[in-house]
Amino acid sequence: MALWVDKHRPTNLDKLDYHTDLSAHLKKLCASGDFPHMLVFGPPGAGKKTRVVAILRELFGPGAEKIKIDQRIFETPSKRKLELNIVSSNYHLEVNPSDVGNYDRVVIQDLLKEVAQTQQVDASAQKRFKVVVIHEADLLTRDAQAGLRRTMEKYMGNLRIIMCCNTTSKIIGPIQSRCLLVRVGAPTYSEMVKVMHKVVKKEHCGPLPESLAFRLAEESGRNLRRALLMLETAKVQSHPFKEDQEIPRMDWEDFIRTVRVQILKAQTPESLQAVRGQMYELINHCIEPAAILKTLAKELIDRVEGNEIKMRFAQEAAFYEHRLRTGQKAIFHLEAFVAKIMSVYKRHLMSMDM
Amino acid sequence: MSFFAKRQTTAGSSSATANATAAAANKPWIEKYRPKTMDDISSQEQAVAVLKKTMESQNLPHLLFYGPPGTGKTSTILALARDIYGPEMIGSRVLELNASDERGIQVIREKVKNFARSTVSHNIGTQSCPPYKIIILDEADSMTADAQSALRRTMETYSKLTRFCLICNYVTRIIEPLASRCAKFRFRPLEEKHSRERLEMICRQEEVKISPEAILSLIRVSEGDLRKAIMYLQSASRLIGKDTEIDEDVIADIAGTVPESVIDGLEGCWLSKEYKTIATEVQNVIADGHSASKVLSQLHSRLLKNEHLSPLQKAKVAEIFGDMDKCLCDGADEQLQLLSMMTRVSSIAA
Numbered sequence: 001m002a003l004w005v006d007k008h009r010p011t012n013l014d015k016l017d018y019h020t021d022l023s024a025h026l027k028k029l030c031a032s033g034d035f036p037h038m039l040v041f042g043p044p045g046a047g048k049k050t051r052v053v054a055i056l057r058e059l060f061g062p063g064a065e066k067i068k069i070d071q072r073i074f075e076t077p078s079k080r081k082l083e084l085n086i087v088s089s090n091y092h093l094e095v096n097p098s099d100v101g102n103y104d105r106v107v108i109q110d111l112l113k114e115v116a117q118t119q120q121v122d123a124s125a126q127k128r129f130k131v132v133v134i135h136e137a138d139l140l141t142r143d144a145q146a147g148l149r150r151t152m153e154k155y156m157g158n159l160r161i162i163m164c165c166n167t168t169s170k171i172i173g174p175i176q177s178r179c180l181l182v183r184v185g186a187p188t189y190s191e192m193v194k195v196m197h198k199v200v201k202k203e204h205c206g207p208l209p210e211s212l213a214f215r216l217a218e219e220s221g222r223n224l225r226r227a228l229l230m231l232e233t234a235k236v237q238s239h240p241f242k243e244d245q246e247i248p249r250m251d252w253e254d255f256i257r258t259v260r261v262q263i264l265k266a267q268t269p270e271s272l273q274a275v276r277g278q279m280y281e282l283i284n285h286c287i288e289p290a291a292i293l294k295t296l297a298k299e300l301i302d303r304v305e306g307n308e309i310k311m312r313f314a315q316e317a318a319f320y321e322h323r324l325r326t327g328q329k330a331i332f333h334l335e336a337f338v339a340k341i342m343s344v345y346k347r348h349l350m351s352m353d354m
Numbered sequence: 355m356s357f358f359a360k361r362q363t364t365a366g367s368s369s370a371t372a373n374a375t376a377a378a379a380n381k382p383w384i385e386k387y388r389p390k391t392m393d394d395i396s397s398q399e400q401a402v403a404v405l406k407k408t409m410e411s412q413n414l415p416h417l418l419f420y421g422p423p424g425t426g427k428t429s430t431i432l433a434l435a436r437d438i439y440g441p442e443m444i445g446s447r448v449l450e451l452n453a454s455d456e457r458g459i460q461v462i463r464e465k466v467k468n469f470a471r472s473t474v475s476h477n478i479g480t481q482s483c484p485p486y487k488i489i490i491l492d493e494a495d496s497m498t499a500d501a502q503s504a505l506r507r508t509m510e511t512y513s514k515l516t517r518f519c520l521i522c523n524y525v526t527r528i529i530e531p532l533a534s535r536c537a538k539f540r541f542r543p544l545e546e547k548h549s550r551e552r553l554e555m556i557c558r559q560e561e562v563k564i565s566p567e568a569i570l571s572l573i574r575v576s577e578g579d580l581r582k583a584i585m586y587l588q589s590a591s592r593l594i595g596k597d598t599e600i601d602e603d604v605i606a607d608i609a610g611t612v613p614e615s616v617i618d619g620l621e622g623c624w625l626s627k628e629y630k631t632i633a634t635e636v637q638n639v640i641a642d643g644h645s646a647s648k649v650l651s652q653l654h655s656r657l658l659k660n661e662h663l664s665p666l667q668k669a670k671v672a673e674i675f676g677d678m679d680k681c682l683c684d685g686a687d688e689q690l691q692l693l694s695m696m697t698r699v700s701s702i703a704a
């Protein structure tokens with residue numbers, strides 16, 4: 001049984017629920033004879049992938065939906081074998097470079113050359129080119145990005161690239177200059193509420209109280225995927241929906257609440273030790289360290305009173321998140337962040353007593 | 355001049371042309387309007403003039419082209435090769451190795467060796483053809499320092515038979531011993547009038563309707579990167595259709611410029627001491643998908659004009675901007691960075 005997020009994913013440009021101007025633009029672009037390389041960017045759960053799939057369908061018709069998954073083996077120059085799952089149809093192919101880490105250049109180049117050298121086999125195809133979709137393109141190494149530059153020009157005859165990413169900041173200038181940039185912003189709360197109502201109607205499990213829908217939208221931070229996942233869980237928890245029912249949260253997020261409580265309760269070496277244990281536990285459950293830090297920071301900021309201390313916490317969070325990204329061992333930086341927060345907070349409490 | 359004329363007629367008679375014209379209709383404009391000859395290259399007068407001189411002398415040095423994206427480096431070397439060899443011989447005389455190819459030391463040596471050794475066939479027709487071949491190493495700045503050092507030997511070994519042309523964005527990424535073996539040519543961002551000429555020519559040929567203000571904003575947002583400008587122009591014309599005129603708003607939309615209203619909102623927040631106000635504004639900017647680095651650079655160009663800040667405050671803010679840029683480059687979280695920057699600036703300004 002498919003999750004609602006997948007089951008109710010719109011499949012063509014006309015059915016996309018929001019950013020209708022963008023959909024209309026994309027439709028025109030697909031109808032014209034040529035088609036540029038594209039860089040689709042926006043926050044998680046904004047509907048980038050959905051939109052890309054809809055574009056493929058618009059370009060190639062229903063055939064683009066007949067996908068298969070192959071396992072492929074690539075060889076690095078040092079003769080290392082890499083296995084990679086590749087999603088493809090007759091008209092396109094999708095890769096996720098983060099699956100192969102630092103060997104992404106080899107994989108991308110092999111694939112692109114292969115695609116570029118095979119002509120569109122289907123003579124009735126509406127377009128002369130094939131499309132390669134690169135997901136999470138902001139994780140491409142610089143090396144791989146450099147490798148794309150001339151390839152994007154040379155194989156323009158029968159190959160187009162669509163890259164999906166959260167931010168353009170990590171895409172090198174020469175690549176940006178070769179692509180049409182397409183921004184997919186997150187839907188607004190009311191747009192999200194509309195989509196939720198639609199889904200509930202299709203599932204015949206309404207009515208969905210307006211205030212619950214809004215709280216779900218808010219809680220998701222304008223991430224539609226999250227909102228729909230929470231909506232489905234909410235239905236399992238209580239059906240029919242109740243106006244004041246609790247918003248379901250992930251286990252690890254609940255766990256971070258207890259970490260927050262600990263930090264704000266006692267700012268001592270013992271307390272820090274306890275928190276360290278909790279941090280290890282989170283990491284061992286494969287929660288991404290940056291997500292731990294960000295979620296914890298948000299919890300902390302929401303709970304403390306006073307603009308100055310909130311701002312200070314935000315600044316420390318940014319500082320240690322940066323450290324975390326550039327450093328080696330996540331736990332060091334998580335712990336350092338907590339220690340710093342404790343000391344800042346303690347001083348803050350003392351100054352208030354005086 | 356007769357030199358070029360002759361080359362063009364040979365090109366015209368080649369059998370590939372029929373297919374080529376069919377494909378041309380669907381060709382992206384950046385490829386369709388890639389300069390075909392040295393005379394076609396706009397701007398870059400200095401580089402072009404010197405290169406033409408050296409071509410006449412029949413003795414080409416090794417070349418190093420550097421400059422920002424979309425300023426004509428690749429186009430120039432391809433045009434130069436075409437001018438020297440003509441369209442028929444270019445295939446056998448020019449080897450292009452770019453960052454997409456395997457470029458370990460071993461591979462380069464091998465490829466260069468084989469290529470250099472394959473005998474230079476003798477002159478075809480009346481046009482005397484230079485005795486050397488050209489090896490283009492595009493995107494050379496992505497080669498490792500080791501591969502670059504190894505290249506020095508290779509360059510010397512085959513210097514009778516080959517000329518190298520290295521192309522890169524950052525000349526500082528080419529090791530000095532290699533750079534010093536080449537004649538360096540700097541490619542500058544295209545000047546406004548040259549970009550304009552080129553864009554207007556394309557608009558005429560493709561029958562695009564566009565307002566003069568829109569052309570101007572095209573030139574502005576592309577910052578001397580002609581490829582970007584052409585790319586945006588074609589996208590705009592595809593989105594709008596043939597009958598409507600392209601205006602500035604369409605261009606701003608396509609270029610992903612952060613709307614002024616968003617920047618206004620952020621700048622306004624600097625005067626606020628409310629955490630909540632700032633945090634909400636930042637969350638919305640990020641959720642709307644604006645790139646933090648673009649936001650930062652647009653805020654930066656506002657900074658000098660800001661009327662509320664003293665020069666000292668501005669200096670402090672500039673320092674904070676610098677920190678943020680560095681962190682973004684290192685891959686730090688955009689929302690946290692933007693939030694941190696905004697709160698730091700607010701504690702200086704408010």
Ligand SMILES: Nc1ncnc2c1ncn2[C@@H]1O[C@H](COP(=O)(O)OP(=O)(O)OP(=O)(O)O)[C@@H](O)[C@H]1O
Nearest residue numbers: 174384387388396423424425426427428429580581
């Ligand atoms: N000086 C120029 N004169 C005419 N057209 C140009 C010029 N510079 C760029 N263009 C246009 O931009 C396109 C890209 O140019 P080119 O491939 O030469 O850029 P580049 O300098 O090699 O960029 P990169 O560093 O990204 O590889 C060309 O196809 C052409 O349409």
Ligand SMILES: Nc1ncnc2c1ncn2[C@@H]1O[C@H](COP(=O)(O)OP(=O)(O)O)[C@@H](O)[C@H]1O
Nearest residue numbers: 005009016017044045046047048049050224225
């Ligand atoms: N335009 C839309 N209309 C309705 N639902 C959408 C739309 N875009 C996305 N969704 C829903 O949101 C979910 C997440 O979208 P997705 O495209 O995977 O986001 P992203 O790729 O940006 O992370 C999809 O599974 C789909 O159910």
Ligand SMILES: [Mg+2]
Nearest residue numbers: 044045048049
């Ligand atoms: Mg996705």
Ligand SMILES: [Mg+2]
Nearest residue numbers: 427428429492
């Ligand atoms: Mg180039």
